[in-house]
Amino acid sequence: MLKIKNINTYYGQVYALKNVSLHLKEGEIVTLIGANGAGKTTLLNSLSCIVPVQSGEILFAGESISNLAPSQIVRLGISQVPEGRQVFKPLSVEDNLELGAYQHYSSRAGRAEAKNTASMIYDLFPILHKRRKQLAGTLSGGEQQMLSIGRALMAKPKLLLLDEPSMGLAPMIVQEIFRVIENLSQEKQTTVLLVEQNARAALKMAHRGYVLETGKMILEGTAAELLQNKDVQRAYLGRDKKEIWER
Amino acid sequence: MDNSRQLFQYILSGLSNGAIYALIGFGFAIIYNATGIINFAQGEFVMLGGMFTIFFLAFFHLPLLPAIILAILFSTIIGIAFERLAIRPLKNATPLSLVIITIGASILLRGIAMLVWGKDTHAVTAFSGNDPLYIAGATILPQHIWIFAITLLIIAANKIFFNYSIVGKAMRACAYNSQAASLVGINVKTMVLLSFVISSAIGSMAGIIIAPLTMTSFDVGIMLGLKGFCAVIIGGMSSGLGTIMGGLLLGLLESLGVGYISASYKDAIAFIILLLILFIRPEGLFRTKETERV
Numbered sequence: 072m073l074k075i076k077n078i079n080t081y082y083g084q085v086y087a088l089k090n091v092s093l094h095l096k097e098g099e100i101v102t103l104i105g106a107n108g109a110g111k112t113t114l115l116n117s118l119s120c121i122v123p124v125q126s127g128e129i130l131f132a133g134e135s136i137s138n139l140a141p142s143q144i145v146r147l148g149i150s151q152v153p154e155g156r157q158v159f160k161p162l163s164v165e166d167n168l169e170l171g172a173y174q175h176y177s178s179r180a181g182r183a184e185a186k187n188t189a190s191m192i193y194d195l196f197p198i199l200h201k202r203r204k205q206l207a208g209t210l211s212g213g214e215q216q217m218l219s220i221g222r223a224l225m226a227k228p229k230l231l232l233l234d235e236p237s238m239g240l241a242p243m244i245v246q247e248i249f250r251v252i253e254n255l256s257q258e259k260q261t262t263v264l265l266v267e268q269n270a271r272a273a274l275k276m277a278h279r280g281y282v283l284e285t286g287k288m289i290l291e292g293t294a295a296e297l298l299q300n301k302d303v304q305r306a307y308l309g310r311d312k313k314e315i316w317e318r
Numbered sequence: 319m320d321n322s323r324q325l326f327q328y329i330l331s332g333l334s335n336g337a338i339y340a341l342i343g344f345g346f347a348i349i350y351n352a353t354g355i356i357n358f359a360q361g362e363f364v365m366l367g368g369m370f371t372i373f374f375l376a377f378f379h380l381p382l383l384p385a386i387i388l389a390i391l392f393s394t395i396i397g398i399a400f401e402r403l404a405i406r407p408l409k410n411a412t413p414l415s416l417v418i419i420t421i422g423a424s425i426l427l428r429g430i431a432m433l434v435w436g437k438d439t440h441a442v443t444a445f446s447g448n449d450p451l452y453i454a455g456a457t458i459l460p461q462h463i464w465i466f467a468i469t470l471l472i473i474a475a476n477k478i479f480f481n482y483s484i485v486g487k488a489m490r491a492c493a494y495n496s497q498a499a500s501l502v503g504i505n506v507k508t509m510v511l512l513s514f515v516i517s518s519a520i521g522s523m524a525g526i527i528i529a530p531l532t533m534t535s536f537d538v539g540i541m542l543g544l545k546g547f548c549a550v551i552i553g554g555m556s557s558g559l560g561t562i563m564g565g566l567l568l569g570l571l572e573s574l575g576v577g578y579i580s581a582s583y584k585d586a587i588a589f590i591i592l593l594l595i596l597f598i599r600p601e602g603l604f605r606t607k608e609t610e611r612v
């Protein structure tokens with residue numbers, strides 16, 4: 072459903088993405104792993120048209136989307152859960168979710184539907200329901216991450232982009248969030264592109280994976296293949312280091 | 319006149335001027351929060367409100383209400399043109415250069431107003447006469463009541479818009495984090511334009527309701543703009559209670575200063591407060607702490 076062909080992205084003089092290609096099939100969970108500064112966020116922001124791509128092509132459901140406005144991308148069904156959660160802290164939890172469905176609010180039917188979607192999200196993350204009147208800035212990190220995911224889901228995306236949802240969270244919360252992502256993919260057939268540093272957990276859940284290194288896509292394969300790959304093990308699955316080196 | 323009655327008169331005129339300063343301050347805050355720009359042309363929209371009203375009254379002999387509505391409409395259209403022609407085309411300009419552009423725009427607007435309408439000072443007729451009302455032994459002009467009522471109405475409308483409507487909430491989201499706002503599908507450019515629409519409309523309304531009391535001319539925007547800026551600085555650049563308090567405080571100090579010290583210090587008071595605030599508490603006197611947690 073999504074095809075990225077040889078895109079190049081620059082920030083002024085910084086060459087951030089070098090001939091990057093990637094594809095996603097409908098219903099897949101694909102993970103993108105890479106070290107700090109590899110260009111993962113840049114790739115997601117290129118997809119969301121937050122940063123312009125210099126050359127190359129991005130096709131979504133067969134249509135080119137590389138020069139649209141960010142709001143049009145959301146309308147087409149691509150939502151991003153940004154790095155560092157970026158909830159609207161001065162607004163209430165409820166209002167954050169409401170804004171997630173911003174584009175649906177122009178019609179009465181859309182408003183009614185947004186209400187339903189919100190109650191679905193409260194079922195997914197019951198804690199958000201308990202906190203719905205609170206300002207988002209008063210939530211804990213994990214709750215903010217849930218809110219950020221909930222906000223993206225309010226737009227009813229076909230493709231969900233997640234940028235390091237596990238960052239800075241306790242293992243228990245990470246498990247809960249990953250469980251929700253997995254359920255979304257199974258029950259709602261939402262396609263997921265998951266950027267993670269927590270490579271082991273991400274690869275366990277994903278069908279396929281990509282490895283990005285300093286702006287270049289260096290590896291691609293099924294999750295099982297990548298988990299077995301020596302380079303991946305050494306660079307991204309740190310815990311096995313000893314085992315590999317001793318052999 | 320005995321002392322307490324006199325004091326009451328000073329307080330009354332102080333509060334009504336203060337309400338106007340608060341409204342002008344709102345205009346600054348709304349644009350600042352949406353764009354990070356301090357729009358120094360804000361005062362000119364106050365001038366345009368009053369001047370357009372006189373223009374429609376005197377030139378087209380329209381009744382007061384249609385003249386006012388048209389004046390607000392035309393000022394707002396100029397606000398839209400300003401954003402489209404001077405702000406939007408500059409994509410990667412720094413806030414500083416945009417602020418300088420607003421100063422340029424204010425000089426331009428003032429110059430055009432002078433060419434079109436001349437240098438004379440004009441009086442708008444009071445909305446419902448000049449016969450003072452006697453309340454509890456004090457006199458109050460009907461125009462004061464208009465000023466308080468309209469100011470309250472604008473504040474209430476503002477509050478409802480930003481707290482309960484989806485577009486108002488989207489504007490706040492945009493002000494807080496425009497990238498996250500565009501990721502949920504909010505068109506940031508539209509929100510910026512809207513902030514110019516709202517603040518030019520509010521600014522022109524302020525100019526219209528004060529015009530019967532203070533007269534108006536092509537250059538009233540400079541001082542009124544400065545005082546609105548002072549109000550919003552006291553209020554910590556918020557479009558809320560802080561700025562209302564800031565405006566009222568400034569109005570009161572001014573009018574008491576004029577009454578008990580000397581009329582020649584009137585405009586100096588705003589400058590002094592402005593400098594004091596900037597030196598001592600640049601975040602404003604009434605800034606409520608943002609609830610934040612990382």
Ligand SMILES: Nc1ncnc2c1ncn2[C@@H]1O[C@H](COP(=O)(O)OP(=O)(O)OP(=O)(O)O)[C@@H](O)[C@H]1O
Pocket residue numbers: 082085087105106107108109110111112113114154
């Ligand atoms: N706004 C920007 N201006 C200039 N350079 C940038 C900007 N954003 C990112 N970069 C550079 O682009 C490269 C890729 O950054 P990016 O944020 O995409 O990395 P990342 O893989 O998401 O890293 P992390 O794991 O730390 O989030 C880095 O070298 C970074 O310094």
Ligand SMILES: [Mg+2]
Pocket residue numbers: 111112113154234
């Ligand atoms: Mg990143």
